[in-house]
Amino acid sequence: MRAACLGLMLVAAVAEAQQQPTPRLEPARVAGQVVVGAYAGIGGFIVGRYVGEELVQRLGSEHEPTIRRVGFAAGTIGGGLATAGVVYGIGSLGDQSGDFDATALGAGVGFAASMALARLLLGPELDPPSGMRTTARWATANLIALLPAIGASVGFNATRRAP
DSSP states (O other): HHHHHHHHHHHHHHHHTTSSSOOOOHHHHHHOOOOHHHHHHHHHHHHHHHHHHHHHHHHTTTOHHHHHHHHHHHHHHHHHHHHHHHHHHTTTSSSSSOOHHHHHHHHHHHHHHHHHHHOOOOOOOTTOOOOOOOHHHHHHHHHHHHHHHHHHHHHHTOOOOOO
């Protein structure tokens, strides 16, 4: 039900954006959204995870799985907001704007895809297999990090319009 609601919100945002003139798509801007958005997401995840783990420990939790789960949830929120914010910011420079909700939704869809891919390639514990080569580890990590930014960029550019 929640996914259907989010899908309807995205469709409504795209329909509203299509009523206004759409500026020309700039490949350099899209590349900037994806690359800078991915690194902002990594930074946001690290900061969010640290804050979440510190907060739950200061509230008295000593249960390690709880600390890790809260840290992961806080990191996911921090990374998602950082990714969506940077993609939206880069996209809104100059003579165009888009819908932040669609950008954030795209980041969320990209994150879900990245987690599915990570579990498929790395297993349920998200640990690289012992025989995985270093280049394969880097390629996997980069692909997983890029998917939320790609989703956010798609969400923004689907709703792009002249202000």
